[in-house]
Amino acid sequence: MNILLFCCKGFENMEFAPFVDVMGWARNDHGYDVNVTTCGFTKVVNSTFDIKINMDKTIDEISVSDYDALAIPGGFDEWNFYDEAYDDKFLELIREFDRQGKIIASICVGALPIGKSGVLKGRNATTYHLRDGYRQKELAEFGVNVIPDQRVVVDKNIITSFCPETAADVAFTLLEKLVGKEKTAVVSEAMGY
Structure with a gap:
């Protein structure tokens, strides 16, 4: 099974x-037959705290049919995560x-x-979910039924979680x-664990 781990610039290393x-x-x-392919918009992605990570592929090289799952770490606004x-x-x-x-699995603001x-x-x-749930309010604006107090939420093929602390839980899920x-x-x- 192949997982595409997609890294937008400013992604969080812990996630x-x-x-x-x-x-x-x-x-x-x-x-177990589980392989991870890292991917970004560029071959080198600048994560949070100015850590540069080499990617296996760029977005233009991806065919979704080659993968069984997409994994998305969240990131920091200050490191321009939302640009990508x-x-x-x-x-x-x-x-x-x-x-x-x-399957689509994300951590925090992923x-x-x-x-x-x-x-x-x-x-x-x-x-x-912290800071008065301002990111949860943003998610609700997209028509999502936000479950505010649940650490990890699974809805059919999509896994989401509420902060970096849940990162291992999402990976195990x-x-x-x-x-x-x-x-x-x-x-x-x-x-x-």
Whole structure:
């Protein structure tokens, strides 16, 4: 199974790492067929705190049919996350994953481009909940039924969460959707969760 880990500029490193780490443990230590391909608008993406990360592919090289899931870490407004997160090309990529019934997993404000794409309209989701829930209010403006106090919300093929602290939970939820509960429990226990 192939996961496309899409990194908009200004993405949060803590929300990127669990997708790589959980799937790496699953693949390397337990032989599960889960592969992660990193992707951005450019081959090198500047994440939060000015950390440059090399990507495997750019958005123009992606065919959705090659992937089973899309993973989206959230990011910081101060590092221009929304410049790419709200780009029409990325929003269309999200729509195509949803049209094909593929899993879309996001952490924190990674839910906002999913909401803006329109695929969450009338569905349940969450996003960053602190600071008086201002990001949750933004998500609701996209017609999303925001579940404010739930750490991780799953609505059919879409996984959302409410802050960076939930990052590992989202990665394990994604793994469970791909390989099942029993295999995910093996990885979770091996990682000390």
